[in-house]
Amino acid sequence: MRLVTRTAKPGSLETNAAAWTKELMDLLQKGTAFDDIPKSLLNRYRKTDVQVSLRSMYQRKCCYCENLIGISDYEHIDHLKPKSLRQFHQLTFEWSNLHWSCQRCNQKKGNKWDDVNPILDPTVDDPEEHLEFDITTCKIRPKNGSLRGRTTIEHTNLNRESLVDARIKVRDKLRNIILRYKKAQSAEAKEMCEEDLLPYLQQSETISYTLLVRQILRQYGLL
Incomplete structure (x- = not known):
């Protein structure tokens, strides 16, 4: 969200x-x-x-x-x-x-x-004020005990199994790009990783689960 x-x-x-x-x-x-x-x-x-x-x-x-x-x-x-x-x-x-x-x-x-x-x-409402992810499980939870966050999760079943599985795939793909970016030695390799990262940084239409993506980018100091 x-x-x-x-x-x-x-x-x-x-x-x-x-x-x-x-x-x-x-x-x-x-x-x-x-x-x-x-x-x-x-x-x-x-x-x-x-x-x-x-x-x-x-x-x-x-x-x-x-x-x-x-x-x-x-x-x-x-x-x-x-x-x-x-x-x-x-x-x-x-x-x-x-x-x-x-x-x-x-x-x-x-x-x-x-x-x-x-x-x-x-x-x-800014969902980032009410919702956050457990990056390990990719399950969403109320942020700081937000009751409205809890309502949102429960009313739309935001932790259904298929959705969590899809988030895990996005998390793993993004983490892989970030790690390659941080380990890149040459300017050419770094540039290729930057191209892969750009859709996530720009919150492109092709990228799902923006809240999760933003949280991971912050975790690695990229946002």
Whole structure:
């Protein structure tokens, strides 16, 4: 999980979100149950420009686990504050409540919500203040006992086995590059290692698990 800057509201939401929200809330006020609201209304936020904006904003990575998605996993538009909960119905089309998520995190999170210690919002909260890794196991844990960090880990199952295994591979690959860089004797060898390191240092779109990568780079004095 990493801090990102939310981009400008997509045109479809800028133009229509207020009217869509009014239509939804009018139906609810008339006694229609949320589960009975037509999907054709509830899913209006699934516009191409919304998808493109979220995909770009999160560099094609899940906002929670930072897995690259859209290749071996389905892309989901996630409502951080679950739209199915009564107190958040009005946020169904709210741009600030929409995020890019992988299928596993999205399904695990479901409609979970903690009013006291809510899940982190990566466009508002800096995850590095709440989360950290045990580099040995590559499991994520609350930083300094952060309760919001704990909520985030539990609600999206950020220590599932497949995810931990993938992090270990990234850790080992990065460590190998760093050790080669530090042992390089010639300018040519050092330059080759620097090229390999650059995507990690720049937090490239091709690099997953930014929080873990940054922690390892700091460990070796490279950040």
